[in-house]
Amino acid sequence: SVLYNTLISGYGNMGKIDEALELFQEMKKNQCSPNAVTCNIVMHILNRAGRYTEASALFAEMKDDYGFVPNTRTYNTIINGYLKAGKSSEALQMFEEMQKGGCSRDTITYNTMIMGLCKAGKVNDAYGIFATMEHQGCSPDVYTYNSIFYGLLKVHRLAEALTLFEVMKTKGCSPDHITYSTLINGFCIAGNADQALQFLGDLKASGHVPDLVTYSTLINGLCKVGRMDVAYKLYEDVLEQKFVPNLITMNTLLNGFGKDGQFDRARQLFAELKDMGISPDVVSYNALICAAGKVGNTDAAFQLLEEMQCAGCSPDVVTYSHLIELLSNSDKAGQAWDLFTQMEKRGCHPDLVSYNILLAGLVKASRLDDACYLMEEAKRKGLTPDLITYSTLISGFGTVGKVDEAYRLFLEMKEMGWTPD
């Protein structure tokens, strides 16, 4: 069993899900039966593949059919799956259930809950759990603090993060390079790049070594606030040191130049990354298409669409969104709609964001009735219009003086449970 478990786990770590699951099936047929650890491993693999439903089915199976008693790790794994699937209430239910069933929680259980809630934007709930863990005999560790930082900074609660950072150090928990990356990213997304740069200094001063993720994070933050010169200097630092930039580093910088209106510079980086032996992915192409759009170069954008397909890289919903927006911005709403229809035919299903983009294009072209029709179509497809959908339409009707229509939509929006911002 141990041998099988090791193999299954190994395949899982290599991303070879099917092989791992096949071994699991083989194991069931052989005289060597799966044990509780096997189930934990397989559940974990299913979670990593985003197959949460199958993971929870296995959880039920292991209890009901195999008669295994779930242990702390089992619960930690299943709780993580529920959280990743966006099912916080089910996760919380398991969190309660394990306690009642006599299975003790550990720091990882708390960390898993805290991180999951933070990712879902529920920092306050996460904080509540954080506040109780100590009394339950589980001391917060660096994972706990890093997760709370992530959650607080995601919603721009900078001051609280800084306070907690001091508390963490006072309590003798040393920040690690992930703590610093989290802080750097958080301050960057809140627009405070100087504080972020300060953290890079602190990190080095405290004897840690920034890694490629730290640098990429900071480069991204500097790009986002338009400080391309500093971002590029940092990239040069990366090169000067022993680091080899990866695809994410290059995409980050490429996107930064593109957003800054430097299409040629973006192209140059695209060439550089290929020279480095890195294969551009859909993110690289999308960023470059966006850059072409930014400077109004529609031809280049569509050439890139061709180019990526020739290179074996399939356009995705983001690719089409960029192109649709680009067409809308050049007063070609009709062509934008055609492309929208085509993307569907090419097997790329529009999501709410792509609907919102085309809708904005129609509104811009004063085609308000068509825009309303499009919203209805989105509903028919099972998509729920959001605050942006409604705001787009409302402002469109407002602009042309159709206040009554705007008001009708405003009421509908509230009926749908949206709170006007």
Place this chain on the structure above:
RNA sequence: CCUUUGAUUGUGCGG
């Protein structure tokens, strides 16, 4: 033999 944390691409209005 198994579980938890950090970086890259798309959407509205106003400022």
